[in-house]
Amino acid sequence: MTEEHGAPSGASEALRPKTRMRNRDLPAATVHRLARYLPVLAEFAERGPAIVASEELAVAAGVSSATLRKDLSFLGANGVRGVGYDVTRLRRRVEDVLGLSDGHRFILVGAANLGRTLVEASGFRQRGFALVGIFDDDPTVVGQRVAGWVVRDVAEVPDIVPRLAPTIAVLALPDDLAQAACDELVAADVQCILSFCGIALKVPPAVEVRRVDLAMEMQLLSFAGARPADTAAAAVGAWNPVAARQRSVVSQ
Amino acid sequence: MTEEHGAPSGASEALRPKTRMRNRDLPAATVHRLARYLPVLAEFAERGPAIVASEELAVAAGVSSATLRKDLSFLGANGVRGVGYDVTRLRRRVEDVLGLSDGHRFILVGAANLGRTLVEASGFRQRGFALVGIFDDDPTVVGQRVAGWVVRDVAEVPDIVPRLAPTIAVLALPDDLAQAACDELVAADVQCILSFCGIALKVPPAVEVRRVDLAMEMQLLSFAGARPADTAAAAVGAWNPVAARQRSVVSQ
DNA sequence: GTCTGTGAAGGGCTTCACAGCT
DNA sequence: AGCTGTGAAGCCCTTCACAGAC
Numbered sequence: 071m072t073e074e075h076g077a078p079s080g081a082s083e084a085l086r087p088k089t090r091m092r093n094r095d096l097p098a099a100t101v102h103r104l105a106r107y108l109p110v111l112a113e114f115a116e117r118g119p120a121i122v123a124s125e126e127l128a129v130a131a132g133v134s135s136a137t138l139r140k141d142l143s144f145l146g147a148n149g150v151r152g153v154g155y156d157v158t159r160l161r162r163r164v165e166d167v168l169g170l171s172d173g174h175r176f177i178l179v180g181a182a183n184l185g186r187t188l189v190e191a192s193g194f195r196q197r198g199f200a201l202v203g204i205f206d207d208d209p210t211v212v213g214q215r216v217a218g219w220v221v222r223d224v225a226e227v228p229d230i231v232p233r234l235a236p237t238i239a240v241l242a243l244p245d246d247l248a249q250a251a252c253d254e255l256v257a258a259d260v261q262c263i264l265s266f267c268g269i270a271l272k273v274p275p276a277v278e279v280r281r282v283d284l285a286m287e288m289q290l291l292s293f294a295g296a297r298p299a300d301t302a303a304a305a306v307g308a309w310n311p312v313a314a315r316q317r318s319v320v321s322q
Numbered sequence: 323m324t325e326e327h328g329a330p331s332g333a334s335e336a337l338r339p340k341t342r343m344r345n346r347d348l349p350a351a352t353v354h355r356l357a358r359y360l361p362v363l364a365e366f367a368e369r370g371p372a373i374v375a376s377e378e379l380a381v382a383a384g385v386s387s388a389t390l391r392k393d394l395s396f397l398g399a400n401g402v403r404g405v406g407y408d409v410t411r412l413r414r415r416v417e418d419v420l421g422l423s424d425g426h427r428f429i430l431v432g433a434a435n436l437g438r439t440l441v442e443a444s445g446f447r448q449r450g451f452a453l454v455g456i457f458d459d460d461p462t463v464v465g466q467r468v469a470g471w472v473v474r475d476v477a478e479v480p481d482i483v484p485r486l487a488p489t490i491a492v493l494a495l496p497d498d499l500a501q502a503a504c505d506e507l508v509a510a511d512v513q514c515i516l517s518f519c520g521i522a523l524k525v526p527p528a529v530e531v532r533r534v535d536l537a538m539e540m541q542l543l544s545f546a547g548a549r550p551a552d553t554a555a556a557a558v559g560a561w562n563p564v565a566a567r568q569r570s571v572v573s574q
Numbered sequence: 575g576t577c578t579g580t581g582a583a584g585g586g587c588t589t590c591a592c593a594g595c596t
Numbered sequence: 597a598g599c600t601g602t603g604a605a606g607c608c609c610t611t612c613a614c615a616g617a618c
Contacts, residue, residue: 097608098608099608099609099610100609101542101545102542105538105541105542105545106522106535106538108538108541109520109521110522123576123577123578124577124578125577130522131522132522134610134611135577136610136611136612136613137609137610137611139577139578139579139580140579140580140609140610140611142578142579143578143579143580147578147579148578149577149578149579150577150578150617150618151576151577151578151579151616151617151618152575152576152577152578152616152617152618153576153577153578153617153618154576154577154578155578167545168541168542168544168545169544169545169547170541170544174540174544174547176540182443183439183442183443184439184443184444186439187435187436187438187439188536190435191434191435191436192436192536192537193520193537194536194540197537197540197541199537199540237544237547238540238543238544238547240540261546261547262543262544262546262547263543264536264539264543268361268445269361270358270362270382270383270384278543278546278547280539280542280543282534282536282539283358284440284444284446284516284534285444285445285446285449285451286357286360287516287532287534288426288428288446288449288451288490288492288516289357289360289420289422289449290353290354290357290420290532291490291514291515291516291530291532292420292421292422292451292489292490292514293353293357293419293420293421294513294514294530295421295426295489295490295513295514295530349586349587350586350587351586351587351588352587375598375599375600376599376600377599386588386589387599388588388589388590388591389587389588389589391599391600391601391602392587392588392589392601392602394600394601395600395601395602399600399601400600401599401600401601402595402596402599402600403595403596403598403599403600403601404594404595404596404597404598404599404600405595405596405598405599405600406598406600407600
């Protein structure tokens with residue numbers, strides 16, 4: 071959201087007052103968009119020409135070409151003036167910057183419907199994220215096999231997680247259990263948490279949390295839907311292939 | 323952002339150049355946060371005192387009190403100087419502004435695991451969103467009963483959706499089917515779409531799209547995790563209850 | 575001529591700090 | 597004295613427009 075920021079945040083969102091995103095010196099908004107460029111680059115790598123202009127990439131990603139060029143310029147010179155960008159080279163560069171080159175190990179905490187579906191359906195593996203363990207609080211779920219892993223009890227987090235050494239934890243527990251589990255994860259030295267809870271988790275400053283709140287997304291849409299018909303935009307009429315006005319959770 | 327920060331992510335994200343969010347004159351960033359204040363207000367309404375100060379609300383929501391006060395000031399005077407905010411009154415006001423007071427009808431397009439889980443597990447109903455129909459592209463799923471509804475074929479969208487008159491569609495189809503279904507929804511006059519696809523949907527300017535891309539969220543975390551240990555933040559050490567640095571999809 | 579890379583301009587959002595009400 | 601509401605300052609980011617490389 072985005073996050074968004076921008077999308078936003080957004081998804082881009084509120085709380086880190088001004089620190090950017092701590093790596094190098096990339097604007098947070100740029101980091102968000104870099105992640106959005108990746109699937110577009112993958113698409114071009116498969117079907118498109120080897121060299122592509124900023125305008126084409128920008129349209130496909132739904133941003134302006136000026137924004138895209140400036141984003142990429144933060145990573146150094148990646149294109150050739152008068153020509154364009156080498157798709158595969160650029161793709162590698164973006165993956166590098168986002169820290170995706172080394173692969174990532176993650177655990178799932180909360181193996182009920184939501185958590186189970188998330189890890190099974192979201193193409194994590196195909197994007198280089200390896201599931202290395204599953205935990206749950208519910209005794210009827212603990213011991214079951216999910217996505218190839220035996221579900222362990224959350225109480226075992228302190229013993230097991232340090233050995234698994236995941237860089238990311240996906241947290242999909244009910245709201246009232248989330249903070250306690252989060253504390254365990256933090257104590258076990260997990261640095262990044264992707265949370266699907268409805269509450270804001272309290273964490274030390276060194277831990278990065280991203281929250282995906284689906285009901286909140288609906289509420290934001292609700293606001294857009296309640297708008298007064300926006301005659302100006304409607305007058306523009308037909309089809310805008312630039313896909314203006316899309317947001318990422320965290321913004322579309 | 324998400325997010326948004328944005329992107330939000332959030333979101334708060336990229337594409338609408340400067341139009342704000344079209345309703346009244348609220349900054350997009352403020353709308354995002356208003357949605358985040360709601361669960362906090364609900365919590366206070368149940369357990370807290372009837373009157374609460376901006377600082378308390380801000381800490382619970384993970385923003386600065388100045389930001390919260392300015393956000394609320396966009397809605398007019400909602401508090402009492404020297405005293406604080408009336409929780410239930412404020413809550414109603416925020417729900418009003420977000421267009422949540424009337425209730426919303428939504429349809430699900432894509433009834434495979436992900437879509438099914440989303441509508442069942444995300445507390446939509448308890449937040450005032452009523453599911454009024456389900457569609458899918460897969461012949462083996464069409465005709466099945468999901469969440470109390472018989473799944474209809476996506477081809478029937480043009481016939482059925484106008485009668486259902488949903489304000490929102492939740493789109494959880496595979497990427498390669500998403501754009502076609504999206505076009506049908508737009509033709510059927512759906513104004514708001516919550517998309518779980520990996521691609522950016524092309525829509526006319528009058529249609530609002532929010533995208534939740536779970537793998538992208540992981541990638542953003544990956545960037546945060548790759549940071550150079552951030553000694554400054556680590557030195558701060560212990561526990562920051564202000565929960566600094568959380569993001570919403572779109573940003574946490 | 576084409577398209578990238580980038581200083582500069584402009585705008586939106588956050589933060590500050592305080593005036594004003596209770 | 598306490599806390600809200602808000603101008604003003606400052607920051608970050610997007611957009612513009614063009615210089616520079618091919």
